[in-house]
Amino acid sequence: MDSGSGASPTPEQLQDLLLESPGFTEFLLGLTTISATRLGGSEPMLCAITVERDGSPATVASSSEDAKRLDEKQYAFDDGPCLTALRHGTTVLVEDVTADDRWEHYASAVSGEGVRSVLAVPIATDPGSAAALNCYARTGGVFDSPTVAEVERHAASISRILRLALRVHPPETYPEHLRSALKSRAVIDAAVALIMVQNRCSREQSMELLHLASRASDTKLHAIAADILQGAALPKANPAQ
Template sequence: MAGDAKKETAAEIGLHLQDLVLDSSDVGEFLNELAAYSAGSLSKPGLSVYCGITVIRRKRALTIASSNDCARAMDELQNTFGEGPCLTAMKEMATIHVPDLRDESRWPDYVHAVGGQGILSILGVPLPLEGETRAALNLYSPEAHGFSGEDIAEAEDFAERISKNLRLALRIAQLTEARNDLAAAMQSRTTIDLAVGAIMAQNRCSQDAAQQMLNRASNSRNIKLRDVAAGIIASISEGSAVHTHFDE
C-alpha cells in the first residue's frame, strides 16, 4: 500500500509539472512557478525550504528563478563570488550538503558574505540537462541540519523528475530565441535589400555598386548597415516602416 501511495504521489508530481509547462505564458513564468513548487514540495511542517534554480550557459552562471528574495540573494552571491555549494554541485554533478554554515570551511568568501542572510543549511542538487548546459536546484533552510538523509534522497528524486521539464522549457526558450534572431535577420535583410534597390534606381548602377555605396556610408559614419539602410528607406517613403512578410 505504501508503494502505491508513493507511485501515486510521483504521478501527481509529473502531472503538475506538465501543467506548469502548458499553462505558463513564457519560460520565465514557468521557471519561477517551478522554483515555488519545488520549495513547497520539499518543505516540511514547521520548517520552510527556499529554492533557487541556477543554470550555467556559455560558461556563465545565472539565477533563472527563485521561490523568494532570500533564495535569489543566496544564489546571486554565489554567482558573484564564483563559488558555493550549488555551483560546486553543478561542476561536479554531485549533491553538495552544508549541514551548518557556521561550521563550513569551504568557499570562505561566500560563507562570510551570507552570514547575515538567515540561512544555516544548504543543499545543492544537480539537474541533468543536455550538452554543456548545467543547472542545480538550490535549497536553503533557516535551521541548522535542516536536511536529513531522507530529505536529501527526496530532493534528489524530485530533481530528477523536474529536470525533464526544465530541459523542455530551456529547449523551448532556445527555439524561441532562434526564431526571434531569424526574424530580426530577415527584417534587416529586407531593409538593406530595399535600400540597395533605391540606390540602384537613383544612381543607375549595378547591385554590387549600390551595395558598396551602402557599405561605405555605414563605415564612414560608423553606423550599422541596417540603420543606414533604414534611413534611406525613410527618406523616400515618408517615414513608412519596413515590414517583412513571411508565413509562421
C-alpha cells in the same frame, strides 16, 4: 524537515506549467515555487533553481526574496555550493556554514542572512546546459540523510520537464552593457553583506563605508567591492557612530 508534506506534481501538471508559461524565466519560477512547496514542512523551503547554458547568462529563479538574495551572493563570488553542484554534477551539503571552510567569504555572507545550512543538488539536463536545485535552511540538522535523498529524488523527477523547457525556449540574451551592469551590482551587494557581518552594522551603514573607501582611494565602487571579495581588508566602522 517534513519533506513529504507536499504532493508531488504530476507529469500533466508540469506539462501545463510549461504550456502556460510565456517564457523560460516564468517557467523556472513556477518550477522553483513547486519545489519549495513540495520540499517544505509547515513553511515552504527556501529554494532556487539555477540553469546555465553555453554562451548565455545564467537563469536563476528563487522561491522568495530571501532565496533570491542568497543566490545573488553566490553568483557575486562565482563560486559556492550550488555552482559546484551544477558544474560538477554532484550533491553538495554544507551542514553548518559557520564551520565550513570551502567557501569562506560566501559562507560569511549567507550566515549574515541567518542561514545555517545549504544543500545543492544537480538536475540532469541535455549536453550544453547544466542545472541545480539549491535549498537553504535557517537551522542546523535539517538536511539529514532521508531529506537529502528526497531532494535528490525531486531533482530527478523535474529533470525531464526542465530538459523539454530548454528545448522549447531559446536562450535569453542580454546586451553586453546590461550583462556587465547586473554582474557589477551583484558584486557590490555581496561586498556590502560581508561588511555588515564584520562590523555588525546595517546595510545603509555598510554601503556608506564602501562609498567612503571608494572616495578615499579614488577607486571605483565595483573595484573596491571586487577586492573585498578576493580577500582585501574590509572597511572598518567608525567607533564613534
